[in-house]
Amino acid sequence: MGADETARSAHPEGIRCMLLRGGTSKGAFFLASDVPADPEERDDLMLRLLGSPDPRQIDGLGGGHPLTSKAAIVSVSEDRDADLDYLFLQVGVDRATVGAAQTCGNLLAAVGPFAVERGLLPAGVDGMTTARIRLRNTGGVATATFATPAGISDYDGDVAIDGVPGTAGAIELRLGAGAGPVLPTGLAAQELAGRRVTLVDNGMPVVLVDAASLGVSGDEDPGALEADARLCAAVEEIRREAGPLFGLGDVREQTVPKVVLLSPPRHGGTISTQAFIPFRVHASIGVLMAASVAAGIRIPGAVGHDLARLPAGPEHDIEHPAGVLRTRVDVSRGDDGAWRASSRSMRTARKIFDGIVFPRPRR
Template sequence: MVQRDIPCILMRGGTSRGPYFKGTDLPAEREALAEVLIAAMGAGSPLQVDGIGGSRPTTSKVAMLSPSDDDWAEVDYFFAQVHAEKAEVDFSPSCGNILAGVGPAALEMGLVAPEGEETRVRIRNVNTSSRIEAVVQTPGGDVRYDGDARIDGVPGTAAPVILNFMDVVGSKTGALFPTGNPVDVIDGIEVTCIDVAMPMVIARAESFGLTGAESREELDENKAFFERMEPLRIKAGEKMGLGDVSQSVVPKFGLLAPPRAGGAIAARYFMPWNCHPSYAVTGSICTGSCLLAPGTVAAGLAVLPPEHPTPVKIEHPSGSIDVVFDYEIVDGRFTLNSAGLLRTARKLFAGAVSIPGDVWPGAAA
């Protein structure tokens, strides 16, 4: 069997990892694209031993980059979540951690030219139609990966990548509260169905008999929780206008509890069938918006600083994630202007991933 090689860069973006491809090196047709990504990542086997996936949702992600025809953006970022245990690909969500590697990867691929000591890469997220500015360190015209920035969930330090998110309200549904309500009651539990950068269903941990301080491992082993959560998430997805979400990772699910380590809130983020080992970038923007918007399930739980723009620290299983929100509340309505946060990224290798030749016969040998 002749194998086919597809150029890619394997990168850690934030607390996630995956290959970054040029869109022109992949099939344009969605079904063929899914088959190529399944083969490249080794999906369908829990260990992904026959591919370059890392056997967990956070390490089985793919970024596809192309020149943008958007009037503002330079690069289009298209994200895919590849299932580990099933031979499936979900193109509906996005990933803000993988987004942290988009600016560096675009520079490495020659899609964007470096500009001085730091380069501002303007990105359109194809999955959500949002706009993001990534500020990448480029001293001497080369992407810098070493530095003093530290994020919880990643060992060591690295160069900072600053992400500024815009146009993220109603990313999938077109509305801040897709059901029309800041609080809904589903299966007897109060939830907030909210769509900012990532559609989420958010509840209080105490509603499930949890403290909100549980570890990822404790939550992943809590079958009783998932047996209550998943039917609720599916019903919420229907109410949010997302249709049947039983096979989709969107909407994600979040739990809130009072902070314990000086943050604004303690939170747990589900992907949705496992607890995130830290916290998703898009999920942090959505969760922070839930804290700031009036009348949500976060009322009475969050401890928010008085500054504006407002820094929001979200405590998660590996530490915390910080997001700065520029927002307004007029006549009780929440408006988000932008959300910014610091991430890091690192190139792990550049080369080509090989797939069986019969998966995509049109690929170059």
């Protein structure tokens, strides 16, 4: 039996899986020990579990949208500076792709509670648990703090986040200043594909573009932006030119960098955003995308700096199609002239089901 046949016939008994909402995303969570270590076999399995490629993902767990076609693989970390390792996988919906170049700050909110559920992490003795999480996609380390009364993950609470109905328990996410600069090219602004842009990375590689420079106002419905073939072609041209400048190489089959269209705030926030992720427009905005936007617009000369209503303090209300995401971002310039930043955001998460999932036998 060949390697492909072996991969396709494996797991007839199913695989242990927990489906969780993290922030404004939803994903399938797995223990690293329950999925293949080989990336090619692992990616093939994820496609068959989520039902890709198919616009409806009717034969799998996926929900027919990039925000619900995600997977997280979690394990105890061997890094002494972290408790957990978290590998994020962005599974294509109508394309047979599995991206591991980016992380996901929304699903990050659910990593700690999942780890407590699976016994990877002991609950804190005071009803609160703090988890240091190594982001295997990017190498960064985030800290999550969440409630664990009676030693179990508690998803109940009164915190509401725009883009999610109802309320849930608070989960604080902190990401310290990385080793790399916020501006990967060292430039506050530059020209790509004939447009003035800013390349920024405060946890997520993002290209900031003034929406008006692309002929849109920035307050359109996401579906209308996706249907604008001229706009999508221009956004993708910018994204592909930006990829090598982030050190990502050819990004045609990758989900990073993201391109974020900026416009003046309309609802009392700091800035208004429309985020291409990359072939669909985000229904809200990712946590780390928001942190990158907030860091970028604080830098004089960057795209969005003059559009924003910048606060005196570090709290930024990033407007998006579903409302507002508040993120605390501290930005400073070092003696070497490089800008660096750290961020803190409040998210929620919820366990949806825990059980056994069965992969499609072949694709």
